[in-house]
Amino acid sequence: MIGKAEGKRISITGLGVHVPEKVMTNDDLSKLVDTNDQWIVERTGIKERRIAADDEALTDICLPAARRALEMAKVDAASIDLLIVATVTPDMAFPSSAAILADQLGMPDAAAYDLAAGCTGFVYAIAQAHAMLASGLSKRALVIGADVLSKILDWTDRSTLVLFGDGAGAVVLEEVDKGGFIGFELGADGGGGASLWLPGSGSRKFEDPEKFVKMNGREVFKFATRVMVSSAEAILDECDKTIDDVDVYVPHQANVRIIDHAVRKLGVAPEKTVINVQKYGNTSSGSIPLALADAADDGRLEPGKLVLLTGMGAGLTWGSALIEWTHQTTGAAA
Numbered sequence: 001m002i003g004k005a006e007g008k009r010i011s012i013t014g015l016g017v018h019v020p021e022k023v024m025t026n027d028d029l030s031k032l033v034d035t036n037d038q039w040i041v042e043r044t045g046i047k048e049r050r051i052a053a054d055d056e057a058l059t060d061i062c063l064p065a066a067r068r069a070l071e072m073a074k075v076d077a078a079s080i081d082l083l084i085v086a087t088v089t090p091d092m093a094f095p096s097s098a099a100i101l102a103d104q105l106g107m108p109d110a111a112a113y114d115l116a117a118g119c120t121g122f123v124y125a126i127a128q129a130h131a132m133l134a135s136g137l138s139k140r141a142l143v144i145g146a147d148v149l150s151k152i153l154d155w156t157d158r159s160t161l162v163l164f165g166d167g168a169g170a171v172v173l174e175e176v177d178k179g180g181f182i183g184f185e186l187g188a189d190g191g192g193g194a195s196l197w198l199p200g201s202g203s204r205k206f207e208d209p210e211k212f213v214k215m216n217g218r219e220v221f222k223f224a225t226r227v228m229v230s231s232a233e234a235i236l237d238e239c240d241k242t243i244d245d246v247d248v249y250v251p252h253q254a255n256v257r258i259i260d261h262a263v264r265k266l267g268v269a270p271e272k273t274v275i276n277v278q279k280y281g282n283t284s285s286g287s288i289p290l291a292l293a294d295a296a297d298d299g300r301l302e303p304g305k306l307v308l309l310t311g312m313g314a315g316l317t318w319g320s321a322l323i324e325w326t327h328q329t330t331g332a333a334a
Ligand code: UT7
Pocket: 034, 035, 036, 039, 040, 043, 044, 119, 158, 159, 162, 196, 217, 218, 220, 221, 224, 254, 255, 282, 284, 312, 313, 314
């Protein structure tokens, strides 16, 4: 799916993020599995990640992020009429984490549901919220991208354990006078789905009953390097922009080598690229809003800037969004 944003102008007016308190370094992981700091840094760029406590579930880390986003946008929770939570690690299959959060936050008029598109979930969710707002069906939306992948990792599998972390980000979307979303490109290739999957987590029976993430890292790497470039190029072309027009490039934070590859192929200036994978690892749906918050706080994300977001992940899925930033969003970082 690809298209320019039509209808009312919609933008991000509030941003908030939250990560669990517990930090796990590469050295900490090397005490659990046969790995080491040098391998992890060289192959991924990751130095540490946040890990949810035993009794901390998805909605627990979403709640502070959501409150911060609402506060920044200066809106009452009760005025939100759409809440989408992009995640693959909800508290449970149902009730949805969005319904739980709508109740906790006090949003009696909100349509609330979860959306699963792997690490691309946040980009899918803002596209969907945008469409509902631009058409007038929704007046004000809260979109959360969050995951606690630590809960579904095999803590004896070094090939996946070292990559992921937990985190949440939330944005308020509303009508604005100028700027805002310019276009979206979204896609999925279920044929490659078994390269990154969670067999046994749904209604299909599998011989292997373990409910852990399984990944063919090399296949996902090849997919990622391809779509991070093709998706970004497609949306820029659709919206009559070039990479030189982009002020801030926010790629999904999976692996610094994947980001470096995209930066080289696209020809983005490195100083325009947001990288924080070293401190959070791959937080799945939380990754792009966490990176946006860091960019806002280091002064790069200011009103008037053209921002390119590109994600990829399980599904396999990918997605890009182009937005002219409209609001001051400093103070969102974790
Ligand atoms: O949101 C999407 C989520 N997924 C991804 O983004 C993953 C994409 N893939 C990747 O980022 C990379 O493929 C990895 C970081 C997962 C792996 O890097 P790689 O350069 O593709 O390594 P590899 O899988 O080819 O493994 C190289 C070696 C192997 O040893 P041998 O066979 O050469 O002796 C692995 O057994 O590294 C070994 N290895 C490790 N060694 C130390 C694999 N994991 C580890 C580890 N520590 N954690």
